[in-house]
Amino acid sequence: MICAIDFGSCWIRSVFRNPTISDRLTMYAEKAEYAVVADTEQHKQTLLDQQIPFAECEGSLVVAGNAAVNARWLSRVPCAPLFADGIVPSDDPPARQILGLLTEAILPPPRGKQNLCAVTVPGLQDGSARAIRNEEFLCRLVRMRGYKPLIVAPAEAAMLAAGNDASFTGISIVMGAETTNIAVARYGSILACETLEIGSNWIDSEIARQFQVQVWDESGNTYLDLDSIRQWKVKTEIHLGAAIGDRERMMSRLYSVVLDRVSRTVALLLASAPVRNALPRPGLSVILAGGATQADGFINLLTDRFIEHEIADKILSIRLAQDPMTAVVRGGLIFGELEARSLPVEKVA
Structure with a gap:
């Protein structure tokens, strides 16, 4: 199994x-x-x-x-x-x-x-x-x-799940709740990888803190009401590039902060020796996974950050993985099946 x-x-x-x-x-x-x-x-x-x-x-x-x-x-x-x-x-x-x-x-x-x-x-x-x-x-x-x-x-799993049309070569970005994982791959093999200690929970917490979205228990202790923020994000049609209202504009700014760090990290990974030696030509596909990447305007905002960091000329396309929420676990299954096939070969050798 x-x-x-x-x-x-x-x-x-x-x-x-x-x-x-x-x-x-x-x-x-x-x-x-x-x-x-x-x-x-x-x-x-x-x-x-x-x-x-x-x-x-x-x-x-x-x-x-x-x-x-x-x-x-x-x-x-x-x-x-x-x-x-x-x-x-x-x-x-x-x-x-x-x-x-x-x-x-x-x-x-x-x-x-x-x-x-x-x-x-x-x-x-x-x-x-x-x-x-x-x-x-x-x-x-x-x-x-x-x-x-x-x-x-x-990010390696996401590439295996959604990178077949690019020969499993390019950049994969997985934005989770607490971290954002970034990898550059060639034919499914990871050339460089980095994890940032920031994700969608930071965005939700900052919004709740700024607008004092809180709940109180029976003893009067205060807690940030992150569930309320998450429900608001789902129910409200928000475009990161056309925010209306103070809360929406703040969310767009916070996404920009995260994607600025992501773009800076992508630039460093592309400049690393393993990537330069294995992928000398520009034109890499970018695959996005994780629930936070589904926000309307996410791709446009990331494109703007790539332009600011002068790496847009190295990017061929940016797209969401099919079903971004489950891309990682589906890619994990592919990884496991590939490893299972290699085990008999290793035993013979």
Whole structure:
């Protein structure tokens, strides 16, 4: 069995081929958050009546994953993320246990002798002790399910999922909730890669902070209402190049800040020796993935930043991957299947 799991800071997704119909994919997705509800008989009975699964933990009722949305109204405290700043929290035992349960729930039981799982890990992969612990913990969860984990960068996976019309050669940019991953590839092989510690959550937080979009719990503690900002972004037809109103204009400016950093990083990657030696000619395709890249006007804004950083002449086209939200996990499955094919060759050699 070959499968893939994308541990995103907003969503955790998995995909695998249907065991009975190989040309069909089965995909699962769970929100990377949990709700904490006061442990009262009334709350407990409400959850039971609505058939919402929960666990009792340290005097509270915990509802995880997709079910947390249905229980959010029972508490004035926003849902807690399973990944704090893209990292598995070391001081949050419920979050670590929930990650284990969700991993077991969305990965199929292993079958056969070769059970591989491509894994994308959130947060910075900078070789720090924190990043190593993060990767080791998530890989341990995959091993406990019976799979051998194979780490793949989000941008590499996105290129495999959507770069076939460009011979898997070009630039892939994956803008996630906490980080933005950028890679330059030639025929599917990564020449240079970089991760920026900024994503859509930073944009949402800055808007909520500036316009004081907040919620209060029963004790008077204040929290940024990021869910309200995300719902506003979905329901409101906003074009980043034609913003109307203070909140829309601020969102456009914040996107510009992120894309300025992205463009600066792309310029540095293109100027690196591995890329210059392997891709001497200009005319690279840019593939975008991640939920934040779906904003209207995103491509135009990125084009403007490329022009400012004098790299527009190196770009042939910019386009969204088909279904940008799932491009990474689908590319992870391709990565896993390619690795599976190479294993017998390595054993013979």
